[in-house]
Amino acid sequence: MSFRRVxxxxxxxxxxxxxxxxxxxxxxGPPREIRIINNVDVGDNDRTLxxxxxxxxxxxxxxxxxDYGITQIKITIHALVTTDECERSGLQQTASITxxxxxxxxxxxxxxxxTVVWEP
Numbered sequence: 001m002s003f004r005r006v007x008x009x010x011x012x013x014x015x016x017x018x019x020x021x022x023x024x025x026x027x028x029g030p031p032r033e034i035r036i037i038n039n040v041d042v043g044d045n046d047r048t049l050x051x052x053x054x055x056x057x058x059x060x061x062x063x064x065x066x067d068y069g070i071t072q073i074k075i076t077i078h079a080l081v082t083t084d085e086c087e088r089s090g091l092q093q094t095a096s097i098t099x100x101x102x103x104x105x106x107x108x109x110x111x112x113x114x115t116v117v118w119e120p
Contacts, residue, residue, distance in 0.1 A: 032062055035077040037110035038092060040118040047099040049108070051077060055093040058083045064097050067111065073103065074111040 035053040042049055051064070058081060065076040077095060108118035 031081045032078050033059075033081055034112050035079050035093075036112055037075060037077055037115075037117045040075075040108050042103060042118065046102045046104070049075075049097045049099065051075065051095045051097055052092050053077045053079075053095065054090040055079050056081070056091055058085075059093075061093065061095040064095065065111070066097070066099065068099075068101055069106070072107045072109050073099070074109045075117075076111040 035055055038052045038054060040049050040051050059079040060082060062078040062080045064078065067074040075097070079093070103120075105120040107116050107120070109115065110117050
């Protein structure tokens with residue numbers, strides 16, 4: 001085995017060891033789930049979005065993944081579910097997202113469902 005492979009293997013083992021708990025298990029946080037976007041409102045500056053999505057009372061917005069294309073912007077919304085004892089009924093939530101690029105008349109697509117959620 002080459003020196004680089006041994007060094008890489010050692011780095012991975014040390015990193016994994018530093019990420020475990022006293023019982024040698026990886027720490028578990030709230031589950032991160034993808035949500036379906038209902039619709040989007042675009043702010044006056046062409047970069048601020050109010051994204052409405054279906055969620056539950058027992059979760060909080062986590063983050064959004066944004067993929068910039070030439071004619072479209074795809075968004076994936078993630079939420080952290082804070083308890084297992086929650087009714088999974090649809091509740092509309094809103095997240096504010098600031099784009100790195102101007103919208104420039106591109107459509108916005110829910111990346112989870114490939115559905116257009118906003119058109120210029």
